[in-house]
Amino acid sequence: MHLSPDEIIFWQHGFFKLNATIVFTWGLMLAMTIGAYLITRGLSTELKRSRWQNLLEIIVTGILKQIEDVGLRQPEKYLGFLGTLFLFVAAASLSTVIPDYEPPTGSLSTTMALALCVFVAVPLFGIEDQGWRGYLKSYIEPTIIMLPFNIISELSRTLALAVRLFGNMMSGAMIIAILLTITPFLFPVVMAVLGLLTGMVQAYIFSILAAVYIAAATQVRKPKPATNL
Amino acid sequence: MLIDWFTVGAQALNFLVLVWLMKRFLYKPILNAIDAREKRIAAELADADAKKAEAKKERDEFQKKNEVFDQQRATLLNQAMADAKTEHHRLLEEARQAADALSTKRQEAIKNEAQNLNQAISSQVQQEVFAITRKALQDLATVSLEERMSEIFTRRLQEMNEQEKKDLGDALKTASAPAIVRSAFTLADEQRAAIQNALNETFSAEIQIQFETAPDIISGIELTTNGQKLGWSIADYIVSLQKSVDELLSAQNKPKDKSKDKVKDKPKAKTKSKNKPIETESETKP
Structure with a gap:
């Protein structure tokens, strides 16, 4: 019984090691890249297109729509980062249906790495959008008294991101493992299905939170007036 | 320890690599494909709009042409109708004129026919009248009548005016052949003697005369000599009457406006000819 796939070291x-987290991450990366390549290899610009292309188009445009809804002006610019966050977390949790698979997101190291990426990406996007002064100024808004609180919130939310995802993913794996010892057969399957759902929810939450942080760091666009009330 | 910092670093690197891979193999191609398709659809829509506009334009043009055509057709139809009306009037007028001409011609023909008939009847009547007259007078003409005629003849001789007397006397005296006295019946000797005496007395000379019988003078006596003629006979009357009747008829046949003046002259001619039953004609022999 282990809490994290980090503990399985091949x-x-x-200092260098090859644990299950890294290996499964590579596996996921390979699968995602090959799948994307296979599908986008024969992309059609015609009106008629393959089902896989349709699926990918739905996913990509859906992500774009979500990023736009959060309030970011150029969703394509953030698509690479936020989209990959979502797809990686979602793929990691969906792959739990595969036997003997340990989700890399169930490792606090992975979630920490992702959270750190967000932690670094947010000021980067903010500086790119508003410049150094503009971005740094946002820490003393509305008054300079808020500076320490802003810094604390910046750090704490990064930690929260990491721990939230880790806790959820790890708990899912843990629950199934524990339940298997108590009630084998049917109940763990139900919990695995539930785990798939929570995994998707977590992927959504993680990427949306990252988007919100980036949006907060960049100039928040005025929301479009609702047209379909 | 739950956090393994090497794994954190490796995972962060892995994540960044994955971001690049996804950008390279997923987002870009998909977005490009979507953009291309959107462009294509927009182009097709624009093309459809253009075609629609063109079709509308063509339809408008066609409609306009149709209207113009209708208008032209109406104009042509009206013109044709007007032409037909004019032609109708013209034909009617022509027909009327033709009918008028025909009826005039017919009337004229009828008139001519009537006139011809009239003329035929008149000439028939005239001939009949003359024939009857001639017959009646012929029947009446007897020797005693001849005697009476010889008396009248002698009296005429005596009643001749000077000029006539002179002319006739010169003719009688210069004549190489004896003068011829014609009568319808053979005159008796005493009548012949009376005529001879009367001639001798009138011209105070011995006049050579020869008596002849000519039934065509119906009743009367005629003296002919050297181109001069003196006579009295019923045939002369009848001939002069016939002449005047003929003149009258021919005057009637002529157009009225032309004949007006002649009609006035007719009674004159008639009376003249009637009043002069005994003629003195001068015949110039070659």
Whole structure:
């Protein structure tokens, strides 16, 4: 019984090691890249297109729509980062249906890495959008007294991101493992299905929160007036 | 320890690599494909709009042409109708004129026919009248009548005016052949003697005369000599009457406006000819 796939170590040489987290991440990366390549290899610009292309188009345009809804002006600019966050977390949790698979997101190291990426990406996007002064100024808004609180919130939300995802993913795996010892067969399957759902929810939450942080760091666009009330 | 910092770093790197891979293999191609398709659809819609506009334009043009055509047709129809009306009037007028001409011709023909008939009847009547007259007078003409005629003849001789007497006397005296006295019946000797005496007395000379019988003078006596003629006979009357009747008829046949003046002259001619039953004609023999 182990809390994290980090503990399964295949190969180690001093500081460098190859644990299950990294291996499964590579596996996911490989599967996603090959799948994307296979589908986008024969993309059609015609009106008629393949089902897989349709699926990918739905996913991509859906992500774009979500990013736009959060309030970011150029969703294509953030699509690479936010979209990949969502797809990676979603793929990691969906792959739990595969036997002997350990979701890499169930490792606090992975979630921490993702959260750190967000932690770094938010000021980067903010500075790109408003410049150094504009971005740094946002820390002393509305008054300079808010500076420490802003810094604390910046750090704490990064930690919260990491822990939230880790806790959820880890708990899912843990629950199934525990339930298997108590009630084998049917009940763990139900919990696995529930785990798929929570995994998707977590993927959505993680990427949306990252989008919100980036939106907060950049100039928030005025929301479009609702046309279909 | 739940956090393994090497794994964190490796995962962060992995994530960044994945971002690049996804951008390269997923987002870009998909977005490009969507953009291309949107462009294509927009182009097709624009094309459809253009075609629609063109079709509308063509339809408008066609409608306009149709209207113009209708108008032209109406104009042509009206013109044709007007032409037909004019032609109708013209034909009617022509027909009327033709009918008028025909009826005039017919009337004229009828008139001519009537005139011809009239003329035929008149000439028939005239001939009949003359024939009857001639017959009646012929029947009446007897020796005693001849005697009476010889008396009248002698009296005429005596009643001749000077000029006539002179002319006739010169003719009688210069004549190489004896003068011829014609009568319808053979005159009796005493009558012949009376005529001879009367001639001798009138011209105070011995006049050579020869008596002849000519039934065509109906009743009367005629003296002919050297181109001069003196006579009295019923045939002369009848001939002069016939002449005047003929003149009258021919005057009637002529157009009225032309004949007006002649009609006035007719009674004159008639009376003249009637009043002069005994003629003195001068015949110039070659």
